[in-house]
Amino acid sequence: MIKGLYEAHLPVKSLERSIEFYTKLGLKFAWRDDNTAFFWIEEGRSWIGLWEGKEYETPYHPSLRHIAFQVSFEDLKVSLEWLHSIEIEAVPFGTRTSIEPFVRPNQGNASVYFNDPDGNSLELMCYVEVPKELQSLTNKLSLTEWEIV
Structure with missing residues (x-):
């Protein structure tokens, strides 16, 4: 729908x-x-x-101050370079310490986070095809880790 x-x-x-x-x-x-x-x-x-x-x-609750923009997986792979080129810093998500884009196998998506000038949380996000045997993984994997799994 x-x-x-x-x-x-x-x-x-x-x-x-x-x-x-x-x-x-x-x-x-x-x-x-x-x-x-x-x-x-x-x-x-x-x-x-x-x-x-x-x-x-x-x-505001953080969920009311967040937007995810849909991108392709190929674009997500170069998202840090793109953000840097337009002078925007990526930020870690949640308890992560890395700003590297990451995959959520159990949700079938991948993303990278950054903030706007007012601290609103923004995300570049894409769908990821996850093999059935990996769909139960709840830990987040960096793109580097994902590509070698």
């Missing part, structure tokens, strides 16, 4: 700074007004709304 992300919303401190950041990620600007700006993730299908204002001060 669900084919992808339709829309997501994030609170931001500075709309101008966030517009610059999301433009640098390669998202196409859709529209803005005084307090909000929207960017196409997939034009005509999904977008992200950025909301500037006091709402940013309201406590």
Whole structure:
């Protein structure tokens, strides 16, 4: 039923700074007004709304401040270089200490994390074909580890 992300919303401190950041990620600007700006993730299908204002001060659960962007596995393999080229630092996920993209065999996906200027959690994520005998693995494997399994 669900084919992808339709829309997501994030609170931001500075709309101008966030517009610059999301433009640098390669998202196409859709529209803005005084307090909000929207960017196409997939034009005509999904977008992200950025909301500037006091709402940013309201406590948010991390799940409400996270977006995953779908990418190909090949793109994920070069994601650290791409993020570095646009001056964005990857960050470790959860208790991991490495910023290297990793695979979740039990979920059939792989990802790398980074933050926007307001600390909203962003993720580049792709589907991964997992052999049946590995689908019960719950530990996360770096891409390097995954490719030798």
